[in-house]
Amino acid sequence: MKQKKFWKLIFCGVAVLLLSACAKTQTGDASRIYVGISCYDQTDVFIKELVTSFEGELKRNGDNKDISTLVTTRDAADSQRRQNTQVKELIDAGCNVLLVNLVDRTDSSEIIELAKKKKIPVIFFNREPVTEDLKQWNKLYYVGGNAKESGVMQGELAADFIRGNNDVDRNRDGKIQYVVLEGEPGHQDAIIRTEEAVNTLKASGIKLEKLGYGVANWNRSQAQNRMLQLINQYQNKIELVLSNNDDMALGGIDAYAKLNRTESSIPVFFGIDGTDEGLVAVKQGLLAGTVYNDKEGQAKKMADLVMMLETNDNSEKDSRFTQQNYLPYAKITKENVADYQSTSSSSR
Numbered sequence: 001m002k003q004k005k006f007w008k009l010i011f012c013g014v015a016v017l018l019l020s021a022c023a024k025t026q027t028g029d030a031s032r033i034y035v036g037i038s039c040y041d042q043t044d045v046f047i048k049e050l051v052t053s054f055e056g057e058l059k060r061n062g063d064n065k066d067i068s069t070l071v072t073t074r075d076a077a078d079s080q081r082r083q084n085t086q087v088k089e090l091i092d093a094g095c096n097v098l099l100v101n102l103v104d105r106t107d108s109s110e111i112i113e114l115a116k117k118k119k120i121p122v123i124f125f126n127r128e129p130v131t132e133d134l135k136q137w138n139k140l141y142y143v144g145g146n147a148k149e150s151g152v153m154q155g156e157l158a159a160d161f162i163r164g165n166n167d168v169d170r171n172r173d174g175k176i177q178y179v180v181l182e183g184e185p186g187h188q189d190a191i192i193r194t195e196e197a198v199n200t201l202k203a204s205g206i207k208l209e210k211l212g213y214g215v216a217n218w219n220r221s222q223a224q225n226r227m228l229q230l231i232n233q234y235q236n237k238i239e240l241v242l243s244n245n246d247d248m249a250l251g252g253i254d255a256y257a258k259l260n261r262t263e264s265s266i267p268v269f270f271g272i273d274g275t276d277e278g279l280v281a282v283k284q285g286l287l288a289g290t291v292y293n294d295k296e297g298q299a300k301k302m303a304d305l306v307m308m309l310e311t312n313d314n315s316e317k318d319s320r321f322t323q324q325n326y327l328p329y330a331k332i333t334k335e336n337v338a339d340y341q342s343t344s345s346s347s348r
């Protein structure tokens with residue numbers, strides 16, 4: 001009888017030890033965190049800067065907690081199928097958390113299924129999955145900006161500038177002739193930014209006339225080509241260029257430089273992002289303004305989320321995070337651009 005009791009006690013003790021060991025790995029008693037990233041296109045300027053910023057933030061978080069961090073970044077080169085395969089490979093390689101910059105926002109189901117099966121949390125960033133997909137599991141997150149806000153701010157910047165500078169209306173017809181350089185169709189930031197910018201300008205009493213648009217998929221050289229076509233079509237009638245991002249605005253500016261146009265026939269340009277080169281262009285007055293897509297804030301949010309998921313016992317209850325996390329945008333002109341140039345470089 002005594003012996004039986006003894007063995008019972010030993011058995012219970014071992015069971016308790018085993019259970020608590022399991023609990024520890026599940027709640028993440030991490031000494032090393034391995035993060036796998038898949039980008040829709042690693043040549044995208046904004047994405048490159050965002051990922052660099054994330055790597056810095058994660059390392060800083062790890063150093064603060066004596067946790068070593070490792071990051072592997074893969075390039076999906078604009079193919080959702082390739083991205084699905086990469087995610088599988090990253091999971092097989094032992095990643096603890098995945099950061100996914102979807103190629104196709106409407107096609108996240110295969111990635112979600114894979115991750116859920118292996119219990120690997122996923123932080124989607126910059127390209128927002130549809131809400132129903134995100135709600136499939138409580139370890140799926142999104143970090144990005146609010147597209148509507150960026151469009152409104154671009155419209156406000158343009159309205160202020162036009163009100164303060166009579167010569168934007170070069171032909172003095174009381175209307176601003178404009179063109180739009182558009183990002184990728186289907187991206188949450190493309191159509192909304194254009195609509196909101198134009199509506200904000202109209203609501204502030206500026207009379208507008210749309211001449212045309214060019215889809216340039218966020219890309220500088222595509223934007224240069226689209227702009228050359230628009231200039232060819234509308235000659236020096238174009239007074240304002242609203243671009244869905246900085247890189248395309250810079251491509252539009254390249255087109256005027258290529259044609260050796262004099263300053264008096266170049267329209268005013270507005271971008272969005274505040275990339276390193278975008279900020280330089282604002283400083284030089286080539287871009288009249290841009291809207292800061294807070295890559296430092298987004299990178300920090302993602303890095304903090306990674307730490308919370310891997311080290312916090314009550315991850316779902318951490319009130320700093322919800323499943324969808326939107327960082328605010330900010331307006332940048334020549335007056336405040338220096339503040340952003342220092343933020344940008346100090347976090348690298």
Ligand code: BGC
Pocket residue numbers: 044045046047126127187189218244245246247272273293
């Ligand atoms: C940025 C673009 C970028 C795109 C990629 C947007 O939020 O403004 O610069 O190319 O995201 O998904």
Ligand code: CA
Pocket residue numbers: 169170171172173174175176177239
């Ligand atoms: Ca005009």
